[in-house]
Amino acid sequence: MNWLLPYPLLSAALLALWLLLNQSISPGHIVLGSVIAILASWVMAALRPEKPRIRRPGAALRLAGIVLFDILRSNIAVGRIIVRSREPGMNAGFLTIPLDMRSHQGLAVLSLIITSTPGTIWLDYDAAKGTLMLHVLDLVDETVWIETIKGRYERLLMEIFE
Amino acid sequence: MTTLGDFPDWAAWLVALCVLAGSAVTLIGSIGLLRLGNFYARVHAPTLGATFGMGAILVGSALFFSVLETRPVVHEILIAVFVTCTTPVTLMLLARAALYRDRTEGSSDVPPADAAENPLPPQQG
Amino acid sequence: MSLSILMWSLVIAQVLLGLAMCCATFRLITGPRAQDRILGLDTLYVNAMLMLVSFGIRTGSTLYFEAALIIGLLGFVATVALAKFLMRGEVIE
Numbered sequence: 597m598n599w600l601l602p603y604p605l606l607s608a609a610l611l612a613l614w615l616l617l618n619q620s621i622s623p624g625h626i627v628l629g630s631v632i633a634i635l636a637s638w639v640m641a642a643l644r645p646e647k648p649r650i651r652r653p654g655a656a657l658r659l660a661g662i663v664l665f666d667i668l669r670s671n672i673a674v675g676r677i678i679v680r681s682r683e684p685g686m687n688a689g690f691l692t693i694p695l696d697m698r699s700h701q702g703l704a705v706l707s708l709i710i711t712s713t714p715g716t717i718w719l720d721y722d723a724a725k726g727t728l729m730l731h732v733l734d735l736v737d738e739t740v741w742i743e744t745i746k747g748r749y750e751r752l753l754m755e756i757f758e
Numbered sequence: 759m760t761t762l763g764d765f766p767d768w769a770a771w772l773v774a775l776c777v778l779a780g781s782a783v784t785l786i787g788s789i790g791l792l793r794l795g796n797f798y799a800r801v802h803a804p805t806l807g808a809t810f811g812m813g814a815i816l817v818g819s820a821l822f823f824s825v826l827e828t829r830p831v832v833h834e835i836l837i838a839v840f841v842t843c844t845t846p847v848t849l850m851l852l853a854r855a856a857l858y859r860d861r862t863e864g865s866s867d868v869p870p871a872d873a874a875e876n877p878l879p880p881q882q883g
Numbered sequence: 884m885s886l887s888i889l890m891w892s893l894v895i896a897q898v899l900l901g902l903a904m905c906c907a908t909f910r911l912i913t914g915p916r917a918q919d920r921i922l923g924l925d926t927l928y929v930n931a932m933l934m935l936v937s938f939g940i941r942t943g944s945t946l947y948f949e950a951a952l953i954i955g956l957l958g959f960v961a962t963v964a965l966a967k968f969l970m971r972g973e974v975i976e
Contacts, residue, residue, distance in 0.1 A: 616833045671783060671810040674802060678790035685799030690869050711846035714787075714805040717798075717853050718846075729869065731853065733802045770885035774892035777937060781896035781903070784933060788903035791910045791926055797918055800910075804926040807903065807933065815896075815933050822940050831945070837936070837952055841929070844959040848925055852962065855969040856918040 600634065602641040605650075607633040648701040652756055659752045663709050666748070674714040677734060689735040690719070693728045693742050697750055702757035709749055716741070769825040773818045780814030787811065796867070801853050808845040813838060893941045900937065904930045921965045928958025 601607055607630075614629035615621055650656060677684050697703060707718040710730065720729040732741055787806030794800045816834040823831035860868045907930055910923030932951045939947030 613836065616836050619831070619833055667809050671806055674790070674806060675783065675786045678786055678793060678803065683795070684790065685794040685796065688796075688799040690798075692869075707850065708843070708846045711850050712805060712809060712842060714809060715802055717801050718850055719853055719857055731798045731801070733799060765885050765889065767885040770889040773940065774888055777896045777940065778892050778899075780933070781899040781937070784930060785899045785903040785906075788906035788926055788930065791923065792906050797916065797922070800919065800922060804922065804929060807926065808929050812929070812933060815936055819936050819940050823945065826943060833945075833948060834936075837932070837948075837955060840952070840955055841932075844955070845929070848959060848962040848966065851966040852918060852921055852925070852969075855966045856916075858970050859918070 601637060603637045603647075606640060607637045610636055646700060648757065650756055651758075655752050655755045659749070659756065662748060662752070663713070667713050670713050670715045674733060685733065687735055688731065688733050691730045691732050691735060691738055691741060693730065693745060695721075695726050695728050695746075695750060697754050697758065698726070699754075699757040702753040705757075706745075706749055706753055710745065766825065769821060773822045776814045776818030776821065780811045780816075780818065783807065783814065784811035797856055798853065798868075801849055801856075805845065805849070808841055812841050890941070893937060897934065897937055897941075900930055900934045904934065917969055921962060921969070924965070925958060925962045928954060928961070932958070 610633035611626075611629045614632060615625060618625050618629075695703075695706075697706070703721065707721075710716050710718045715733045717731050718728070719731055722728075730741070730745075735741070784807035787803050790803030790806070791800055794803060816838050820832055820834040857868055861870065904927055907923045907926040911920050911927060912923075914920050932954045935947050935951040935954060939945065939951070
């Protein structure tokens with residue numbers, strides 16, 4: 597089983613992508629999609645990436661919910677800054693945060709979360725010191741942002757990946 | 759298969775609401791591109807269109823085609839997943855490139871790179 | 884009745900998206916620096932993709948979906964290549 601499906605999650609995602617692209621769940625498409633998904637996962641195995649281990653799927657679902665809610669909330673906040681503020685972007689600034697997480701997958705997911713939330717962007721991660729540099733559009737109170745990123749995202753990501 | 763003539767009222771209102779909300783948020787994001795003062799503030803603006811704007815318009819599209827063809831049409835998920843995974847990557851790369859350029863020019867608006875003051879060897883991996 | 888609501892809201896949405904594309908084009912043309920232009924181009928790509936999706940709803944054809952997917956892919960590759968060029972293109976290493 598392990599030689600056939602080295603990355604089961606990747607293969608499942610590729611099969612789902614194939615079926616969605618063709619908009620059909622006929623047996624022919626399932627067979628064709630499965631062949632493609634298995635071949636692609638062998639290509640991936642040849643690259644030998646580090647295998648991610650998702651420890652707690654429940655925590656991952658909760659994180660997804662939190663992130664969706666936060667994206668909605670900060671859409672409203674950033675939209676308000678752009679429309680209402682007289683001189684938008686006057687509170688913008690750089691922010692450095694010490695991180696405890698060392699897992700590569702966890703950091704990659706954290707970077708996606710931070711950048712796709714309007715109002716914050718991931719700039720630089722120093723692997724030696726474990727510090728992260730962000731740019732924040734509405735930097736009024738630094739501790740609130742540090743609290744948000746460490747308390748809301750990093751803790752859950754560490755539960756999932758470490 | 760519903761024809762466009764007898765498209766139900768509730769679905770028309772919902773699709774209209776989703777599409778209008780999405781395009782309005784996208785427009786606000788693009789206006790931010792004009793109004794915000796410097797590059798690092800401007801980077802935040804397009805994420806509005808790429809998150810909520812995209813999501814609302816795609817939900818509207820999925821709803822419209824599902825009602826029109828009386829079967830679930832969900833291939834819009836593909837665009838949503840794809841854009842959600844790629845937009846952060848492009849913005850991060852662009853912001854890092856801008857940071858690098860500003861640092862090599864010795865600009866005082868960005869925090870300096872402090873790699874020189876602690877010459878630790880790069881870690882494995 | 885429902886049809887005219889839908890068609891009018893789609894026209895309004897397309898006007899809004901068109902204005903958004905104008906804003907992005909303005910940033911693409913005026914700059915002031917290369918990274919601002921690339922940011923404008925990236926926004927233009929995303930807005931054009933949303934415009935294509937709204938065209939798909941207006942015409943009731945799923946063909947526009949593929950076009951939107953492809954313009955999204957091209958936008959990603961183009962912006963990544965340009966950002967990479969900014970980082971490595973003009974500085975002698």
